[in-house]
Amino acid sequence: MSAHQYRISVEKIEASATRHVMTFAASNHDDIEKVLQHLQRKLPVSKAEQQAFAVGLKLFSEVVLKHRNEAPFDELFGIIGSLMRTVKQLPDVAPTAAE
Numbered sequence: 001m002s003a004h005q006y007r008i009s010v011e012k013i014e015a016s017a018t019r020h021v022m023t024f025a026a027s028n029h030d031d032i033e034k035v036l037q038h039l040q041r042k043l044p045v046s047k048a049e050q051q052a053f054a055v056g057l058k059l060f061s062e063v064v065l066k067h068r069n070e071a072p073f074d075e076l077f078g079i080i081g082s083l084m085r086t087v088k089q090l091p092d093v094a095p096t097a098a099e
Contacts, residue, residue, distance in 0.1 A: 003027035008059070028062045042090040057083075 009023045036054040043050050061080045067073040 003029055004031050006032065008055070026059055026062070028058050029065075030058060032058050039087070041092045042087060044093045 006026050011021045039050050039054050064073045064076045064080050068077040
């Protein structure tokens with residue numbers, strides 16, 4: 001299975017004397033854009049929250065998957081799998097106007 005490659009950037013948007021941007025490369029076995037499309041039908045939250053949840057969950061779960069036989073990730077592996085199954089089984093919701 002080939003991995004999808006991403007460049008992730010996080011920039012603090014509060015006013016400060018210095019601008020700090022964290023940028024790193026990450027790979028994921030899932031296409032995060034497709035995951036987001038699925039979540040948009042399932043989660044009754046704003047678009048920004050859907051994006052944050054999709055990216056955060058997929059980055060987090062990929063590390064857990066990669067290190068599933070090592071502490072502390074071994075304890076999280078089953079929990080993450082259960083969460084993923086729950087989200088996939090949620091009924092579709094009406095689109096939200098909240099952004």
